[in-house]
Amino acid sequence: MSFGYDPAHPVLRDIDLAIARGAVVGIMGQSGCGKTTLLRIIMGAYLPSSGEARVLGHATRSLDGAGLYAMRRKMGMLFQFGALFTDMSVYENVAFPLREHAELPADLMHDLVMLKLEAVGLRGAAHLMPTELSGGMARRVALARSIALDPQLILYDEPFTGLDPISFGVIVRLIRSLNDSLGATSLIVTHDVQEALDVVDYVYFMAAGRVIAQGTPDEIRGSPEPFVNQFVNGKPDGPVPFHYPAPGYAADLEVAPA
Amino acid sequence: MIEVASFRNRLERLGSTVTSQVWRLGYASRFLAYLVLHSGTALRRFRLTVAEIYFAGVLSLVIILVSGLFVGMVLALQGYETLQRFGASESLGVLVALSLVRELGPVVAGLLFASRAGSAITAEIGLMKATEQISAMEMMAVDPIARVVAPRFWGGVISMPLLAALFSAAGIFGGYLVGVQLIGVDAGAFWSQMQAAVDLRNDILNGVIKSVVFGVAVTWISVFEGYDAVPTAEGVSRATTRTVVTSSLAILALDFVLTALMFTGGNS
Amino acid sequence: MNRSMIDLWVGVFVVVGFAALIFLALKVGNLASFSTDQTYQVHAKFANIGGLKVRGPVKSAGVVVGRVADIRFDTESYEAIVAMTINLDYQFPRDTTAKILTSGILGEQYVGLEAGGDGVMLKQGDRVRLTQSAVVLENLISQFLFNKAAEGKDEKK
Numbered sequence: 001m002s003f004g005y006d007p008a009h010p011v012l013r014d015i016d017l018a019i020a021r022g023a024v025v026g027i028m029g030q031s032g033c034g035k036t037t038l039l040r041i042i043m044g045a046y047l048p049s050s051g052e053a054r055v056l057g058h059a060t061r062s063l064d065g066a067g068l069y070a071m072r073r074k075m076g077m078l079f080q081f082g083a084l085f086t087d088m089s090v091y092e093n094v095a096f097p098l099r100e101h102a103e104l105p106a107d108l109m110h111d112l113v114m115l116k117l118e119a120v121g122l123r124g125a126a127h128l129m130p131t132e133l134s135g136g137m138a139r140r141v142a143l144a145r146s147i148a149l150d151p152q153l154i155l156y157d158e159p160f161t162g163l164d165p166i167s168f169g170v171i172v173r174l175i176r177s178l179n180d181s182l183g184a185t186s187l188i189v190t191h192d193v194q195e196a197l198d199v200v201d202y203v204y205f206m207a208a209g210r211v212i213a214q215g216t217p218d219e220i221r222g223s224p225e226p227f228v229n230q231f232v233n234g235k236p237d238g239p240v241p242f243h244y245p246a247p248g249y250a251a252d253l254e255v256a257p258a
Numbered sequence: 259m260i261e262v263a264s265f266r267n268r269l270e271r272l273g274s275t276v277t278s279q280v281w282r283l284g285y286a287s288r289f290l291a292y293l294v295l296h297s298g299t300a301l302r303r304f305r306l307t308v309a310e311i312y313f314a315g316v317l318s319l320v321i322i323l324v325s326g327l328f329v330g331m332v333l334a335l336q337g338y339e340t341l342q343r344f345g346a347s348e349s350l351g352v353l354v355a356l357s358l359v360r361e362l363g364p365v366v367a368g369l370l371f372a373s374r375a376g377s378a379i380t381a382e383i384g385l386m387k388a389t390e391q392i393s394a395m396e397m398m399a400v401d402p403i404a405r406v407v408a409p410r411f412w413g414g415v416i417s418m419p420l421l422a423a424l425f426s427a428a429g430i431f432g433g434y435l436v437g438v439q440l441i442g443v444d445a446g447a448f449w450s451q452m453q454a455a456v457d458l459r460n461d462i463l464n465g466v467i468k469s470v471v472f473g474v475a476v477t478w479i480s481v482f483e484g485y486d487a488v489p490t491a492e493g494v495s496r497a498t499t500r501t502v503v504t505s506s507l508a509i510l511a512l513d514f515v516l517t518a519l520m521f522t523g524g525n526s
Numbered sequence: 527m528n529r530s531m532i533d534l535w536v537g538v539f540v541v542v543g544f545a546a547l548i549f550l551a552l553k554v555g556n557l558a559s560f561s562t563d564q565t566y567q568v569h570a571k572f573a574n575i576g577g578l579k580v581r582g583p584v585k586s587a588g589v590v591v592g593r594v595a596d597i598r599f600d601t602e603s604y605e606a607i608v609a610m611t612i613n614l615d616y617q618f619p620r621d622t623t624a625k626i627l628t629s630g631i632l633g634e635q636y637v638g639l640e641a642g643g644d645g646v647m648l649k650q651g652d653r654v655r656l657t658q659s660a661v662v663l664e665n666l667i668s669q670f671l672f673n674k675a676a677e678g679k680d681e682k683k
Binding site: 305308309311312315316319359417419420421423424426427430449453457458460462466 | 529532533535536538539540542543544546547549550551553581
Binding site: 070086142 | 386389390391393394396397398399400401405
């Protein structure tokens with residue numbers, strides 16, 4: 001499918017990807033290549049300008065408001081910085097989807113919340129407020145919240161941004177373990193290449209709104225594509241140039257070279 | 259030639275500003291209609307609305323009561339000066355009560371409410387938007403307008419008339435303190451002339467209607483600006499400013515319209 | 527601030543707010559007047575009602591006994607018809623006079639009822655026959671000037 005906020009300027013072009021159930025898939029690329037937009041289309045926040053997006057068996061175009069909400073109840077999303085509700089405690093945050101969607105007796109809900117927090121290792125922090133948490137802990141609480149309803153599809157929007165190495169390792173391990181224990185499918189949008197390549201089953205590489213490469217992590221690491229090569233190996237110069245376009249260097253200097 | 263072009267540019271920009279404001283008003287109206295239609299959650303889970311009445315109403319009590327008291331006291335001081343010259347100082351109670359109940363109560367309480375509670379509501383909703391809490395809620399299949407915005411709207415609408423009444427009451431008490439206790443106007447004349455001159459239907463009820471209208475206007479503007487804010491720090495700060503400015507202008511304009519409708523006219 | 531404290535404060539706020547409204551209604555306004563009393567209506571014709579307004583007071587001996595309900599113009603007699611609602615507790619004889627008076631020198635105008643001596647009382651829908659119109663300032667001045675001029679002529683004679 002293709003998509004543009006303004007039909008004359010497509011942001012995503014001729015995207016054709018299929019994500020298998022139970023897999024952990026990574027979507028990688030430079031900032032601004034359209035990865036987050038792709039995620040929002042899968043979420044149903046936007047409709048494709050042309051083509052179709054089928055999620056969990058339904059085309060997003062065919063869903064009305066109630067259908068969209070029903071679909072989203074089977075999905076979980078981890079936002080870039082957690083997006084915890086700052087006026088509620090950790091416990092309240094994780095309990096939020098349970099309270100809104102399930103009529104549960106208080107003790108059952110309590111146990112479920114404790115279960116989710118235990119899975120991310122933060123059961124002891126249930127009484128804290130989001131402002132008292134470190135970045136990594138907040139991210140983990142948000143992860144617990146996103147799996148509260150046992151979703152079939154989990155979306156991660158830049159989950160590794162700004163984390164210290166230990167929290168990083170924790171999140172990486174959690175993504176894989178949660179995916180397997182829930183029997184869910186996970187989609188990770190990131191540009192942390194090396195660590196992501198260690199955890200995903202399949203990768204889609206995007207640049208300028210197109211998928212320019214796809215394959216297993218090994219295939220991507222060894223890819224002959226120059227852009228993929230520059231990205232994976234972190235080279236400063238290549239298809240993405242180091243210098244921002246500018247007129248000749250000598251012309252810009254004040255003191256003329258002798 | 260160049261002057262004409264820049265003049266034309268300015269006209270075009272003026273025109274586009276006007277049309278964009280009109281468009282925005284239409285958008286805000288649709289927002290309000292959606293909000294009211296989806297207020298079921300706010301009313302069924304009244305706890306949410308009660309929490310918002312606390313944040314909008316109870317936390318404004320101090321500023322409303324203190325301001326009301328001072329306004330009443332100043333009215334009594336200033337009023338006495340002038341009335342005394344015409345030998346009408348016994349009508350001080352009438353002056354204070356009518357000024358407060360008809361105009362100052364709803365208007366000043368509305369302005370204070372807009373700057374204290376209105377800006378707080380805008381900032382809160384705007385920050386929730388900036389930190390993606392609104393998107394997170396949508397992703398969890400919870401309608402953020404029903405869950406976050408509607409309780410704040412109804413909390414403000416319920417709080418405003420009560421605050422205006424408290425402002426007027428505090429002001430009358432302040433007028434009594436200055437007029438009777440300090441200056442020495444006769445207490446009996448103060449209250450009896452007031453009771454004779456202030457009409458329940460014409461003055462008090464109209465004042466209450468005004469405060470309800472102001473409450474709806476201010477809270478509508480506050481929640482809309484918050485929800486529509488650009489999700490950055492600068493965007494939220496601009497939205498808060500817009501709330502206070504637009505609310506204040508709306509209060510003053512509506513006050514003129516309502517006063518013209520209510521308090522003027524022929525034999526009645 | 528936990529839930530019960532919030533509830534408590536909101537409850538206090540609402541109660542105090544309503545108390546303020548009731549205070550305004552009772553002590554400040556004139557709720558303690560005619561809204562619920564039993565009344566009967568009479569009307570009267572005046573050549574000139576001056577500045578009388580609807581909802582103005584109807585007084586007798588200085589005490590408010592009713593309110594002006596309606597003011598209309600009669601196209602047959604070219605006079606004003608004033609309808610008044612009077613408290614049932616106060617009965618007036620049929621030959622009562624209705625005058626339009628002013629409170630103080632420049633105050634608001636009201637209808638003053640002066641009771642006559644008739645044994646039969648006014649009932650709902652009756653007309654007060656004896657009326658005196660409002661004093662119009664211009665007429666007063668021209669009358670004064672006319673009197674002055676007449677005095678002057680008398681002296682010259």
